[in-house]
Amino acid sequence: MASAFLRRKQPYLNSDLPSNGAPQLPPQPLERIGELSREEDEFDFAILLKPSNAPEHPQLNNAVVDHSHLRGKSKKDPTRARNLIIERIRHTGLHVKRLLSLNGKQTLLKVKAPQHVLEVGAERLRLRKLRKFDRIWMEFSRELHATFADFDEQLGGVRFIDSEKQSIVHALLTSAMADNGAGLNEFCPLKTKYPHRSNCHRFATGVLTQPIDDVAQYYGEKVAFYFAWTEMYTRWLLVPSIVGVVLFALQVSSKKIDHPLAPLYAVFMALWTSAFLIAWKRRASTLAYRWGTLGYEEDTEVTRPDFYGDPALSTPERKQYPAWRRYAKYAVTTPTVLASMALITMITYIAFAIRDRLECESLETKTHAKHVASAIGADLEHGLTLKNLKQLSSLGLDWTFWFYFLVAPLLYGLLIPVLDFAFTKWARAMTNWENHETESRYRSHLILKVFSFRFVHVFASLYYYAFAGSRGDNLLRVAIQLASFMVAGQLWKNVMETLYPLVLRRWHARQKKRDTNAQVSHSAVFNAMTLPMGGSRRRRSDALVMAGHRSTAAGGGGGASIEMNNTNAVIHEQCVRLEQASDKAWEEAELQTYDTFEDYTEMLIQFGYVSFFSLAFPLAPLLALVNNVVELRTDAFKLCHAKQRPIAHKASDIGVWFHVLQLMSVLAVLTNCLHVAFTTTLLERLFAWSLSSSVEAVTVTATTKVWVAFGAEHLLLALQVAMMLAIPAMPRDVQHKVRVEREQAKQESARAMAAKMLLLAATPARSDGDGDGDVDDA
Template sequence: MSHRLGHKRHGSIDLLEVIGVVNEKGSQGYLPPVHTPLTYDYVLVANNVHDASSETFKKQVAFVNALKSKKLKISKIPDDEKVFYGIKAPKEIFEQYRYLLKVSDACNWSYEQQGCVPLSTRIRIVNFILHHTCISDTGEYLQDLMKKNVFEAEFCLHEKKEQKELRKSWARWTACFQGQPITNVRNYFGEKVALYYLWLGWYTFLLIPAAVLGVIVFLYGLAFYNTSPLIKEVCDSNTIMCPLCDKCKVWHLSEICDYAKVNLLFDNEGTVAFAMFMAVWATVFLEFWKRHRASYVCEWKVFDWSEEEEELIMEIVNNPDCEPKQHKHSYLRSILVMVFVTFMLVLIIGLAHALVVFRVIAAVQLTDSSWEFVSDHASLVALMLGAVLHYLTITIMTRVNRIVAIKLCDIERVRSNAGTERSFTVKMFTFQFFTLFSSLIYTAFFLGRINGHPGKYTKLVGKWRLEECHPGGCLIDLFIQMAVIMVLKQIINNVFEITGPWLSRWMKRRKLSRKKRRCVNCYVKENQEPKVGMQLCDNCKLQDLQRNYRLNKVDCFSLFNEFLEMVIQFSFTTIFVAAFPLAPLLALLNNIIEIRLDAIKMVSLERRLVPQKTNNIGVWTTVLEAVGVLAVIANGLVIGISSDFIPRLVYKYYYGPCYNSTEPSVNCMSGYINNTLSTVQVNDPGLNFHLSQLMTDEIHNVTHCSYKDYRSSEDYSLTPQFWLILAVRLAFVILFEHVVVICKFIAAWFVPSSSLQVKNTRLHDKLKRLKEELSGETFY
């Protein structure tokens, strides 16, 4: 039996293959196939400057000479408008790299030491040399030259044969329910990209049980809401409710019959169990992911690989006389970063408050609308408009957050590239998290709880009354916001992800001259790799370079953006899942599309990403663990504070008819709705109700109205029942979080991060390496 999920076992197809998590026939000691050598390891593109006296031309020449001084071979292939510099590194550089790997403290026993330096490694080394080479006179690096338009683009070439194979087996829509060739992806794009798709596939696979259970919880509420005594009590009620805003009118409780049914779909006993399940699920997902990842990095021989160790090796390969970058720490810089981060968080939270103000003012204005539906449902329409505006805010702030995070990393001056990436990831995720969840946190825990009571309403600048929870329940507000944001975010993002690259490539093709020059010296078709030994003429080389140049640009943020999108989705799926049990189902459907969408972009529509080596998903693991902890806290608070689960529980066992009755025919929840309502006399001078608010076409001669709260009808003070419910709420939150945290620790302990086969394989490899070292050593 194979040690990895995803293999075919005993003639059956593993479920992982069906949904497209993995589909490989790997084996221990696997070596990547030998690629047909490309013409160049890397390509620089610049405008074809004919004036040899211009500053741009001089800098181009100076940088090319600097590369030649490092023994890189440079070929210049001019076009009518562009000039392509094909860069190829000599064998000696890679031999030096292999030797340094062998003697290093980490990165041992990788396939580079076993007689083969794959193209992905060649590209990575050349890319490092290019970005760490400067013009001696001015000290300008490639990044500086590109900002000054000395060079327009840089990229590594797609391999036609491997690209075609990936397109056929992976990067196409008809492969949505087929497996992912993870090892082939790794050989072509590097371990970093491969682990992203491995993680995304594993996340998608484990969403299946969460989505199924979420649908069951939804169907449970759907099956019983018609027969629920709570629904009947609302729908048959003649209770007159107080106005919900300063311009609103009194209304019958029975008017929210449909909304009460919707609220019960997501606020029932099944939701509590589902929230506990999802909190534990987040831990199980991460622990099984660590185990799943370990089997692959062990097979790829990168289990002990160190990013900072390889960075040192690259620096020596680039410059044998380099000096080590010293570890430094500045308290002043740390304080500055902390101050700016705090300022950004205050700004983001301020935007969430601005959305609250928008909804308050919009609800008042919509009440005067000439459209009857809008005026009758002003609060609901204002809530949906606020959710759409929240989405637009998220889109704008995403760009702002990235710029600020980059600037803060520049202030920190982290020593290594790996450290810079970790620092940027943490800052960017923190900003994005608050951008997306600040408004949801307000809706879940503050909406309707700080707006006061009749006679003492809280008002903005003494004019606009704060918004109430939806009459059907506070969870409806949270559900609507989550549904709008998740659906809009996923649909719009996917539309832009697929149409953006297509349109960009189409426009670039239109702008570029499409002069086709048929090559008579070699017959190389568009999607074929030249045969071994075949010499490409300049025209064929130029066509291949132009084909890669026309593809969409990629940068260091390309993969980061995909990770950030999926981790934010993971946060939505786990943190407020108690209010939206269908979130895992939406995430599952989105991810099935997302895997192929990202694959099509990377293989067919974008330039080839520079292959990066790694053995994990980096700081994202820590981020996911933090989200798992937040999921426990948030779901406990949503059930204990926001939902009516605790008030119903207290009523059933302490205030309801079953408390003193032993008759089995008594409905324990009878009278619950009226128990949650407080009553006021409308002629109380402190209430300031307008006469127009107290009369409708159906309601006349109103003497009293009700509102949802536990207050005395005389002095509006809180009743003992309120304090009892509050105490039970707090006790439930503490109990819920402790029970779930214990379950999380048990799950983490029960699932080891590496399987026994992985441990035995590593032990075998280390023993084999030590024996080989011993056999090659001479003792005196």
């Protein structure tokens, strides 16, 4: 079961608590100077406990409430929350190290897992490891740990990579306390020193080749699949870019967007999307097998801390939530999302339709103004006199025209980000209300909601100008708008993702350094140390008392010695406190979290630009190719320097994003067929050729165009399905290895079953011969 896989009979450490529920932890001595720097690479996670805003409760606002949320409860005992959290973590078997800020108001907990906890967690997580003798992936077992390739004799156990250690520690921290977890959800993984630097260097120097395997080992398979997909997508853009440049050159030379070869390019792009998805599916299965995540299912996931069950159905071992209640919630959230999409579509259509109508009216008004000016003896080319203004005031250029023509598009541009932000928060609230059990299912439903809304408001204007506009230059308008989206939008995004966080981070670091220096310079120890040597001993003693240390020296013979000892103790304490406050984990904990959602959204919208509207702007694949080369570097920089290290999640593919891509490939086929039928003159040329007539003399009705478009769309979709059936989703070598693994798993299962039956058969005979037998108290 997903929620009970971490359950064990006895906790790793004694978890007996006082009756009042508040653990009384022994005071932890301050660490020696240099101890933190030596153990920096050993810790996996950091948990930042911030002070409360309430003046009557100044220490911590974090106390245990339910599964994951930590809020202030005890105002009389401000350290209760911190100690309770530490006891929770220690109860799971994890090691905790406490750091204090320079002013003592914030606490940072650094967490790591010892070797025996890693092995127990790996076994319960059913992590797969390569076996030594046959290089086959098998589920980890502590009894057979010497048979795995990563077994280290000096360590006395299996050596786990960074992402595996993170998965185990993350499972222990997020599991509910009933499952012997800590029930927390606010923490950040720490960046290990040497792998982090190596990965960042290779990220920065590569162009289209990335250390995908190292990314999977360090950041987890979920992040690695994003970079692998982006890299492959960028490589596949090379051929459409070359073909698009050739078509663009032909369009420029002929001075017509409607070139005779444009329909062939549209069909090529429709088939290209299908071929790319098939190739990616094979690539994903190869990578998943290489990383040991092929066939990874969400049954192996930990239950989300925010998941709650129905008390009438739940048991202490597993939370249960009735399916009918969740489907009832789907019946509310799904129409809400569809209504939001319909609303943004209606707003887009009304805004651009009004602008087009006013633009047509302005052209008619300008033409009429020229006739009026000619009649009154004035020329618009050289200006008008005051005497003629009264005659021209009846041309209809009132304030409503300028409002709709200039202000309305501006308001539309400002309204879209506001609606996007509001809908994203609303979608998160709706997804939380749906109460999903696992993190992958929660993210899938959130992605479908948010991406559907963004897809509509991004592509609504392009579809309007391509098929619903009333002017004859719709294809040119689509090309101009698409070019502006792909150039200006991508540049702005890269600046906001890299330069802005870097400048903000350096500003915060400088501000923190200034505050630290101010606190040190105003501390009592600093003042005591900087007093003149000839100064009064009484003054130095008073300064030490201000630091919180007793001084028995009031100015006698032995008092100088005691005072010096106290001074050394205070200096040592302050130096340790300064070292704790300057630990790099503080800076990492304050960084923003990294999520692949925004990066996937950007890439899939760009994929839509390329696959839907390359007919109107054949340079779209080339711009996407150039942008993605830069995007790979900026994403790597952001991941290494501007964001927290993401939590390593297991994955066997890009998840729900692949289903979105499949839907977009179908939509690409339909869109390109509609392009050929409605925005090009291919049908007119074909009918003119068959009738031996001129193109201008042939008129094709809209009904005929619709039938032709849908006929071509069904033909291309049938070809797409045939390609998917003819090309297997898994390469032959991977299929063979998976088949061997399954056979060996069946054989081992049969051996285990036979051994169990033999043991059961031998038990009665041993009991008869030995009487009562011996009882194992283990």
